[in-house]
Amino acid sequence: MMLKLDELNGLICADFVARLAGVYEHSPWVAEHAWQRRPFKTLAQLKYALVASVRTAGVDAQMALLRAHPELAGKAMVAQALTTESANEQGSAGLTQCSPTEFARIQQLNADYTARFGFPFILAVRGPRGLGLSRGEIIETLARRLNNPADFEFAEGLRQVHRIAEIRLNDKFGFDPVLGHWVWDRAEELAAYSDPGFAERGELTVTYLTPAHQACAQTLAVWMRVDCGFDHVEIDAVGNVVGRYHAAASAPEVAPRLLTGSHYDTVRNGGKYDGRLGILVPMACVRELHRQGRRLPFSIEVVAFSEEEGQRYKATFLGSSALTGQFDTAWLDQQDAQGISLRQAMKSAGLREEDIPALRREPSRYLGFVEVHIEQGPVLNALDLPLGVVTSINGSVRFMGELIGMASHAGTTPMGHRRDAAVAVAELLLFVEQRASAVPGLVATVGMLQVPEGSINVVPGRCQFSLDIRATTDAVRDACAYDIQQELRRICERRDLRFSLEEAMRAAAAPCAPALQACWDQAVAALGLPLHHMPSGAGHDAMKLHEVMPQAMLFVRGLNAGISHNPLESITSDDAELSIRAFQHLIDAVGSKLP
Structure with missing residues (x-):
């Protein structure tokens, strides 16, 4: 019999624990601690209560929880001594059908892992989609994680425990994150398109107006039109894919609009969700509205921006700049590595540069811009939170510097x-x-460091470096930049060196609009999740739209410690589902505020 929250909330502690038996392997104390947090209004709230029980239990209890889990394809599996849940999971992953070579490899990796960390390797073998990982993926992950630092792997082990528990809870409640699956599956399908030279290696790279890029645009347009029920779909003069779902008004062309979206281009050898998640989530919401035959008091305009990453050409935020009326025609003369100008690339793709000025949006027609984005960082993952509300997109400034001394003999x-x-x-x-x-909220990075023509037996006479400074406010950023420049002068005076420091880029901070941010707050709270506010250290299309209209962002937890711009970038379909539900709450909240 499937569990129901109302029933669970009314149980005494012993019965509550019994109904959740097997969710956390041989660890009934997790449910005992969570029982005190009743009542639970949502399944997400129950899941977090169980997570919080582990977070507050202390290191010894956490270690015991890790050690309560069996090895994958280990002695307990061979002896058929696994719990029913573990036996089903390992069996569905094909671990009971390992070849002798695979079995030997796993046994050796298991032994090495346990010897190094003191607990068994733990992995949610049903994976981020719940369909299961292959034996090859399991072995590859085990080998990779064997190289992690001990504290990192301890935390990662607990995260895997929680993912296992989440899937088991879904089974007990008969819950299937169907909308999250839709987003997850569409991200996988889009990832089939990749630029030449990368596709052959199984790497995801989609740069502006390549065949892979245009295939992504066409695919998104078809999904918007056929699968999601948008009323108007077009690929505009810079390659943005634009879908509009009309308002309920008798004259939808004059109704206000809510603008949303993100970018579909990628960095080289990147991930599947950076940018694309913010396109697919609102598409899923429109799809549900269309399925229900429901209209809102405003139109929803979803834009899949054609370029944000600046990988093929130096022009970044090309897609969103066109909407703000800030497309720089000088960009058209830029050339890629093969000498193809932006103008030529656009013409070859059938785009007309003379149509670009007409893409500018009239801000007064829009209620604002909202963007859902994978966090691209470790914060939500470390907090075991699926969603975070962004307060501001950090302002940034970049410099390229060089110090000049005197090259001389090292001996x-x-x-x-x-x-x-x-x-x-x-x-x-x-x-x-x-x-x-x-x-707090200030970061500074020297990401490039080079001694030109350096030699092992020469005292460096020159050293080049980059400097990237980001902060939640421009004032904090600029104060840091000033202090660093002053220190640079002092160092050079003391050491009798010369220096040059040139500003390469400057972007203003983009604080989120309080009213729209409050809508995200309400949405997260309605899901029964703790509210966590955080700045965005990375740039997003939202910071470009911020220049002409209010904006606010929602972050979604990434797996693998939130790594991004990397093939390991990933999310679960459960977290995707929560982001869709949050977006649905947001559009309802926005609609309720209209006259």
Whole structure:
């Protein structure tokens, strides 16, 4: 018999624990602690209560929970001593049908893993979609995670425990995240398109106006039109895919609009969800509205922006810049690595540059812009939270710098006579770290460091470096930049060096609009989840739209410690489902505020 929340909320502790038996392997104490957090209004709230029980239990209890899990394809499986849940999961993953080579490989990796970390390797073998991982994927993941730091792997083991528990709870409640599956499956289908040279290696790369890029656009347009029921679908003059779902008004062309979306291009060898999640989530919402025959008091306009990453050409936010009326025609003369200009690429794709000015949106017609995005960071993952509400997109500034000293012989130049440019930059790096660490919400990074024509036996006479500074406000960012430049001057004066520092990029901070952010707050709360506010350290299309209309963002937890711009970027269909439900709450909240 399937569980129901109302029934579960009314049970005494012993019965509550009994009904949740098997969710957490040999660990009834997790349910005992969660019982005290009743009543649960949503399944998501129950899931988080169980997670919170583990988070507050202490390291010893957490370690015991990890050790309560059996090895994959281990002694308990061979002896048929697994719990019913574990036996079903390992069997569905095909671990009972391992070849002798696969079995030996897993046994050795298991032994190495346990010897290193002190607990067995734990993996939710039913995977992020719930359909199951292949034996090859399981072995590859085990080998990869064997190289993780011990504290990281301890946390990752617990995250896998919670994912296993989530799937088992879904089974007990008969819950299937159908909408989340739709988004997850569409992301997989889009990932089939990749640029030449990358596709052959199984890597996802989609850069502006390549055949893979155009195939993505056409696919999105078909989904919008046929599967989701948008009233108007077009690919515009810069390659944006635009879908509109009309308002309930008798004259929908004059009704207000809510703008949403994200980008469908990727970085080289990137992930499947960066940008694309923010297109597919509102598409899923429109699909549900259409299925229900329901209209809103405003139109929904979903834009799959054609370019945000700046991978083929240096023009970034090309797609959203066209909507704000800030498309720079000088970009048309930029050339890619093969010497093809942006103008040529657009013409070959059938796009007309003379139509670009007409893409500018009139801000007064729009209620604002909202964007759903994978977090691209470890915060939500570390907090065991599926959703986070963004407060501001950080302002950023970038510099390219060079210190010039004097190259000299490494063996014959006494230490006190050196003008070592590399050591001076190293000193600056430490200051950068200390300065940024002193202020919450401020980050500073030296991501590029080079000694031109360096040699093992030469004191570096030159050292080049990059500097990236980001903060929730422009004032905090600029204060950090000023202090770093002052320290650079002091270092160079003391060491008798020269320097150059050129600003390469500057983007203003984009605080989220309070009214729209409050709608996201209400949406997350309605799902029964704790509310977590956070800044965005990465740039998004929302920061470009912020220049002309209110904007607000919702972050979705990423797997693998939130890694992004990487093939390991991933989400679960359960978290995708929650983001869709949050978006549905948001559009209802926005509609309720209209006259």
